[in-house]
Amino acid sequence: ICNMQAKTTTIPSNPLAIGKGIFPFPDVVKILDMPYRKVYAWMRRYWKGELGETFKSNYVQEVDGSRGVNFLTLIELHTMMHLSDAGVRTQDVHEARESLSMAYNTPTPFAHKDVLKGMHTKGKEVLWTTKNGTITLTGKKPFQSHAIRSLIEKLDFNGDSLASKYYPIGKEKPIVIDPRRQFGSPVLINNNIYPQTLYYLYKGGEPKDFIARLYKIKLEEVEAAIEYCQTQ
Numbered sequence: 001i002c003n004m005q006a007k008t009t010t011i012p013s014n015p016l017a018i019g020k021g022i023f024p025f026p027d028v029v030k031i032l033d034m035p036y037r038k039v040y041a042w043m044r045r046y047w048k049g050e051l052g053e054t055f056k057s058n059y060v061q062e063v064d065g066s067r068g069v070n071f072l073t074l075i076e077l078h079t080m081m082h083l084s085d086a087g088v089r090t091q092d093v094h095e096a097r098e099s100l101s102m103a104y105n106t107p108t109p110f111a112h113k114d115v116l117k118g119m120h121t122k123g124k125e126v127l128w129t130t131k132n133g134t135i136t137l138t139g140k141k142p143f144q145s146h147a148i149r150s151l152i153e154k155l156d157f158n159g160d161s162l163a164s165k166y167y168p169i170g171k172e173k174p175i176v177i178d179p180r181r182q183f184g185s186p187v188l189i190n191n192n193i194y195p196q197t198l199y200y201l202y203k204g205g206e207p208k209d210f211i212a213r214l215y216k217i218k219l220e221e222v223e224a225a226i227e228y229c230q231t232q
Contacts, residue, residue, distance in 0.1 A: 021071035021177075021184025028069060030232050031168065031177065032078055042081055043069070071179035075155070075163045076110035082147050083126065087140025096128075096135050103130035106162065113161040116152050121145050169231065173224040186228065188221050195225035202226050 023031070029039050069077065076097075083093050100109035109115045120127045126137045156165040166177040174189040181187055186195055193215060201211050202222070212219045 021074070021179030022068055023070070023074050023184055024068045028074060028077065031074065031166075032081070034081055038081060038084075039077070042077060042084070071166075071177070071184050072108040072111040072162060075151075075166070076108055078151055079110040079116070079148060082144060083137060083139070086124070086126070086143040088126070088137045088143075092137055096137050099132070099135050100128065100130070103128075103132045103135075106160075108162065111163040113152075113155075113157040113163075116148055119145065119148055169224065169228050173227070174221050175224050175228045188217065188225065190221070191217070193217070193221075193225075195228045198222050198225040199229035 025040065025043060028043070029036050032039060080093050080097070084090060097109055100112075100115055101107060103109075104112050104115060106112050115128065118128050118130075120129075121143050124139050124142055126139070126143050128135045154167045154170060155163045156167075158164040164178070167173065167175065168177060168186060169175055175186055175195055176189045177184055177186050182192055182194075187193060188195070198211055198215070198221075201214075202208065206214075208219060208222045208226075212222045215222075
């Protein structure tokens with residue numbers, strides 16, 4: 001898998017906390033736009049499965065009886081599940097993640113700008129060149145690198161090069177998922193209005209321009225909210 005020793009990282013854990021976003025399982029499925037059963041399987045294995053046992057604290061945690069993750073974990077799951085789709089063994093993904101954690105000094109390497117941009121593909125291989133050596137994952141079919149490029153285009157990164165905001169329908173549209181706002185629920189960029197609030201009015205028969213006047217927002221914001229909700 002790599003030419004550097006894989007071992008359990010001593011990097012601090014990545015717990016749920018205010019300001020980091022809280023995403024219950026149903027929201028994870030919607031945001032990642034991946035099959036229910038696939039997302040459930042990954043969250044189960046990282047919650048109390050054999051992989052979760054290697055972490056200092058649970059990667060996926062339980063909140064009010066429902067499993068959930070924070071924002072950085074959400075971004076990590078996107079990449080890890082695409083690796084799984086390429087036929088990479090789950091255990092190999094986990095070991096590579098541990099090595100990347102040490103190389104980039106972060107508990108969430110698959111949410112790190114340099115890790116995402118540093119992914120190279122060669123046939124059925126995915127490679128990273130780090131200061132500690134080369135990390136290689138081998139799947140059963142070519143990795144869909146366009147999925148990672150699309151993810152990067154929808155992300156903002158903070159000063160630590162970690163994902164900080166996600167624009168689910170692209171940065172050209174005024175919808176953002178920001179873990180520091182409304183616990184990470186999608187909102188309009190210029191305020192904290194939920195897209196669903198505007199969409200329900202539209203579905204109820206209210207004209208778009210009336211909704212815009214009612215909330216004192218631009219027509220483009222109403223249209224973006226409708227577009228977002230119709231894709232969910």
